[in-house]
Amino acid sequence: MNDLCCDIGFKSINHAGEQLCGDHVDIVEQEDGNTVIVLADGLGSGVKASILSTLTSKIISTMLAAGLSLEECVETIAATLPVCSVRGVAYSTFTIIRLIQNHTAEIIQYDNPHVIVIRNGENWEYSKSEMSIGGKKIYRSVIRLQQDDVFIAMSDGCPHAGLGTCYNFGWQREDITTFMEAMSLCGYTAKTLSTLLIDECDRLYGGEPGDDATACVVRIRKRIPMNMLFGPPANRDDVDRMMSLFFSKEGKHIICGGTTASVAARWLNKPLRASLDFEAGDVPPIAYLEGVDLVTEGVITVNKVLEYARDYVHENRLYDTWSNQKDGASLISHLLFEEATDINFYVGRAVNPAHQNPDLPINFNIKMNLVQELSAALAQMGKRIKVSHF
């Protein structure tokens, strides 16, 4: 195993007036460390397209993950998909990216716009071998991964953006590539890159997409560990054990919670300096402690982070808020969502007697739930999470 990992993110917009998206992305992570990503684009739009693309992506990802051959997958789809009554065909195009042990990517494409690969900030042409399965022309490529490679899979709604309004022939593949080449060097996450691409499509469509458009981005990056301490241990005798474990870990260190920070400051024998800068209205100020990368207040801040995390895995509307603000919750969001790939939580189970007041919305159960829900959201972002309780 190398120290690379894959950051995967996608975003879709629906055909104007439709509630369902006719494109579907399915990601299956296997136990052996391989990942199968399928982007399917169903014929037409709305319910029918949504069913076709969901079936296609689910069938392919499940079968490939189970080790069946591509031929069998394609035959199964052809035999399973309902036939469109208007057009008389069962049809959904697809792109498959199979990541093998973080060192190789296998790309299989059927009728979707070809995957764009950006290496070192430049478009990288890869070779494709053509094969025919069940009368369908399918292209297969195998690419050895390098750090910072960016793979962009799209449905045809992306190159069709602006067709007839902004551009005569839509947003050409070359122009999308140029647009993304510049973005790929900024260190944006896969989710952010896919959001930027889709937002631009939406803009070119004038806010009324003429087709479903989806972008799925895979970014190859180095593993970055991050450690977060939240709450003092239930038993005072465990402070030493908890602190030495936390501070001995590689990567950045975040401490959430006033009492927790004070305990850590005593253990480190360094002064804790709280700032009085209220950056964002509802989050308390941060503090500074030598040896710790970020010190914030606890429950209120983490609650805000959870709100950002939930938005990030779905609509990603609050990105502009937390990526620009400098309050505790925004800074944690940046570290956890963008920088980290492996996050270790050290959660103390001490009950703060002052918080067990019915007037305060911050009791012990809420704190434990916060950690659980935040780790679930981070896992959805593809992070490896480890939670230790003290």
Added chain:
Amino acid sequence: MDIVVCIGSSCHIKGARSVVEQLQDLIAKENLSDKIKLSGTFCMGKCQQGVCVTVDGFFFSVSPENVRYFFETEVRPKLQ
């Protein structure tokens, strides 16, 4: 003179931000920044009595509503 305001979770909910801003305001208006050092701290362990404030180490319970009164009775007399 050192005034320290708690900015922990509990005091935050009880209006620490407003207390800090009002104090900053008063200090600026009366040109007292050379006499008063305002700073923040985390939990003082008396969350029930928040917003927790100390003046040269002595503890006071302040709320956003009585900052002005607190300033006149506890801070100004000690400046002379």
